Amino acid sequence: MIQGAKSFVLLLAVLAACVTAEQADEQPLIFPTEENSTEQPAAALDASADKPRPAPLAKCAGEKEMCKPPAGCALFYADDDEENLQTCILIPANETTNATLGLCCENVLSNRIKQLLLTDDNRDQLSPGYNTGPELGFISAADLSASSDNGKSFTDKLETLEAELKKSGIKVESDTPSAGHLRVFNTTNEARELSLKALRLAAATSALTNRLGLSNPNGELRQVDLQNSRLGESCPPVPVCPVIGGKYRLHDGTCSNPRRSWIGRATSPMQRLLPAHYDDGVQVPRSARDGGPLPSPRLISIQLSTDGHRAPQDRRLTALVADFGQFLDHDLVQSPSFQLRGGGGIQCCSQDGASVLPPHQRHPQCMPIEIPFDDPFFSRFRQGCMNFVRTMPALTHNCSLGAINQMNSVSHWFDGSTIYGSEGQAARNLVGPRGTLLNNGNRGSLALLPAQNGGCTRRRQTENPNFCFVAGDNRVNEQPLISSLHTLLMREHNRVAGILAAMHPEYSDDAVYQETRRIVIAQLQHIAYNEFLPVVLGRRFMETYGLLPLASGHSFDFNPNYDASVTNEFAAAAYRLHTLVRGDLKLSNNAGDSRIPLRDTLNSPQVLLWPDAGDALLSGQCSRPLGAFDHVFSEEMTQHLFQGRGGFGLDILSLNIQRGRDHGLPGYNSYRKLCGLKRARDFADLTDTIRPEALLVLRRIYRSVDDIDLYVGGISERRSSGALLGHTFLCLVGDQFARLKKGDRFFYDLANQPSSFSADQLNEIRKTSLARIICDNSVGVTRLQPLVFWQQDDARNPIVSCDSALIPRMSLEPWIPEVPNT
Template sequence: MQMVNVEIHQLQNCNNISGINRPRMSKRGSQLPSARMVSLEIHRPYYRSDSKFSVMLAIWGQFLDHDITATALNKKLNGSSISCCQENLIRSPECFPVFLEQSDPFAQFNVTCMEFVRAAASPKCCLGPREQMNQATAFIDGSVIYGVDESLVNSLRTMSRGLLKMIVTKNNKTLLPLSEDMNDGCNREEEKRKGKYCFATGDSRANENLHLTSMHLIWARQHNLLANTLFELNPHWSDEVIFQETRKIIGAQMQHITYNEFLPIIIGRELMKRHHLLPIVNNNFSIYNESVDPSIANEFASSVFRFAHTLIPGIVKLLRNDTSSPEFIQMRKMLFDPFNLYDEGQLDGTLKGAINSSIESSDQYFSDELKSHLFERKNDPLSVICGLDLVSLNIQRGRDHGLAGYTSWKEFCGLGKSTSFNDLTFIMDPSSLNNIRAVYRDVEDIDLYTGGLSEKPLKENLLGPTFTCLILDQFKRLKFGDRFWYENPKVFTLTQLNEIRKTSLAGIICSNSDNIGTIQPLVMESWKDQNRDVSCLKIPSPNLSMWKESLEHMNIPTNKFNVKVIT
């Protein structure tokens, strides 16, 4: 298989071949096949686990994604959501619904349309291609924990000793602050009557699933753990100094986990080594380039990095300290249902279950939980029968953003030009290619999401060459284009940096779970001889004494002075 060529665009923003005024059309100028048809015919439910990696890999991927990307959706003038599938209504020009064929499994329930609202256009000072905005900061900086605007950040702070707001329950559990807005899409009246609410964090998507909410919780606890330690070391520091220094450490820890644990699995350690992406061992990183654009590329946010959805299993394990008695729950029942975190043992059970569950294989196949039961509403009979199809929505989002087709990106990555389906024979497995031929009329019509997931994975890699190329490009720019990158000179002292290098996701979980006492050192990888459970006491963690500030003492003269008062 051809080597991934990223040298040609390592300093470019990939938006230069994406973004048009309207959703992408076929090569012949006609409508592309329905995103739902593509989902049904190519991305069929098929269950094949990958025992090498744990579900924690997918959880970190989503948490990281929310730190660097957030697409803004169009809304009505009053801020309410736009509906695109209601009959007898004039459809908004910002609607781009997914229409279902008569042969669709949902058609028997009279479902003909799947809701989809176009992403808000980024304001521009002149006419030209429509581009979309990113509501998150592009940098890996912990904004998912704190928010991106000052008012939100301040609302999450206690304004004392650098701490974040938390609540303490009757059973003495420390949880995220409450979101009491009953119209936030998460809170429910039946839970409110029990005194349970969804949670407020720096990102509005935190309550989407129990795994994600748990990750938000342990990182908010991590912030307060660091802030309390810094206060003990430097009691003369102000609230603002402690908060900002703690946030700086949190961002550095997220960067280190991403490049030390997550990316070596996704794009391979050898490729990372070749492109200087692996963390430095005993020195600083000094290849910052101010000409590198670190912003998030359109194709990365709206298509490529959504590959992790294929890793999510349909059945999720919850594991208490008694590992012989696991519980299992359908993924659909974890969506917008963070209320279990109020109960004893649920946080630890959720985290340990994810660490001890295998991901689904990275391929073009998806769990039916994501294709037929996404965001079902318990009190809506039709919704219980027909949830949303995440695969259809991902494909539709790429079209909404006007992304070029798969073959354009494949060529962009130095993998050759494709003028017929036969040109894909060596890069895709036969069954995938046959299904693609049956749905798309022309090879250039293939959507990026579908084509990228259908490629054969590179050796010792989760993904095929095109997605590997585009992910590599994005994370190179995030590192080389960040002048506050944690390994850059003057961001931390070398002794402080060496302490941050002790960070691991296992250590974060050990320090901030309720009662987890043993853990695998590499939580994104499956249990094996080299990755057996060890005591949390054996997991290294940074020593914050390196942040203790030495106050310089001023020499005050002891001589006595005669003072004459002049009246």
């Protein structure tokens, strides 16, 4: 482990898009990691709760400390030393009410990174993967032409094969786990056509590699100029940004970086911190170090997550952490799986699931997961194959050759795309009168999302089998808590839009919509960096990365040289927080508590048609413990995911492992080195980070320490002090959120941008909390703890009325003189 005395430097790839993937592999990334796990048994936590609390202070003792509502001290709440948060008198008692107690904490007045390894902004700032390796001296027109012919031949054969598969009826059947999974990865015809062009370039790369005898196509072919070749005809046009204005984001993510307008565009590729690891250098998934196959993901899942029924819990945190984390994930990334032309899922297993389809009937984008014959669960259903289809590859802005890189079908920015969409026409279809978002009318005094027919699963005979919601993201129906958060933010948008429209009757409908969207995105960003990320990353880690939100004033962090695009490592491994998910959903209201098994809720949002069910779900998740972040998953996730008519589902742990291999992620050992640890020579070297019980399993499953999948290694690590994640995932997730904060010219607290808020407006946005959003947009929630990601604490995080000063309200008065610029 890195010792505290060692000087801290920012991880090399964070904010350093100028570093090539090969360079990054040679230079370690170093960041602060504290002592080992902070996890405590339940008895210890209960005992600590019984300790006497010190009396509240009339005035905070520290010179820099102030008495604030709990959300104002959310950054400090995760600190292990509880004495850092002394209670204080926020509002004195009067004749009719008791004193209101706040918390003492410092103002954060700087979010500067303590030390940057790379500070030369004049260097070439191309993203990893765009500029890797020496330029070839000469490639003839004949070579390019031949490789182009090879690429076209590949896609022509693919279309012929797909027609034959459809004719033979080889496709995903309805009401199966694969059909349920497919709905989560629904995509557009436009994305599919872009992906076919990327596959054509991949086939051309393979042909050119063989033709020229190249050893490293990813490095040697990246700089080949395709603009004047037939391959260059596939290149997407460079977005042209508006010359005047720029106060409001474009929905598709373009023009958020003024120097490189394509960065963050929906349907563009993710970037990489390390070069892709494919056996052929282009797209064939990696083998084990000894040349044999890697162990089956399902075999790993069986042996690693051996106690799923136990569902370990984190008693400090609430289950809402997992739900908000998933909502945030949907805002940042969607990796669409390949589908048949004209729609329909690709089937990789025999119809009975007993075996993999033979090669002549198997789509080239199939990557099925082998299920061991003695599987303790799936063998009961005679399942030997789990369907898995590869993620669509994407075109780079310059159509470069080299290894495939996977598509992000939504905008890469933290821009509320879950609410508003990542495509212009789809976004316009969600807008109602006076800048509001469409809804299906009032139910329980508050509106629900618009309804659509088709695509959702019938779970109960009395429910509408076709009922689904419509939102900015097509995963809105994945599970009811996601639907509830979508509903909550739609209501918040309409609440703010109603106030703005009344304040400014002269505003056009579009002006009301755009200004409201700008405010709601800012609220979401503040909640994420002020409340959510301190739970996941820890305050001290955030401080070193410069991620702390300021208590006052503006920041000056934006640097157009930073590439904020989502990294493949983040999307395909580090931010897959499924181990946090509990096996059921809890509803809490005046009638009591009830639970619904997770298998009965996926792609089945009909529960929200019950009166005030969304409020009851949010209340329930705010009052129950979070699942622990470790290698143990709920059996609802490893046996019943998207369960169909057969009584079994998919296994999320197996899918995540296979997804990492599909995306060409190098092994866990490579990321240890990238994140500042020594590369392990053998399994014994992993004792510094891996839990002992997990290490025993890894020794048994993998033949080499270099074979360990990144996802498996990451979930097997001990938690870093003050954080939810272990060393390596902390590094990779921290990297991504640093990019999103410092590479986005629209980030909410920035100064000197067309989109910048005034000082007074920014102060009001800082009053935002998820508790306030819930209180303002719910009927059934009238009392709540101010910090909803933390379990209620009578002294520091008490259950209070929604009218309490401990859950401050944001005022829109500073927007009275606002002049929209659309």
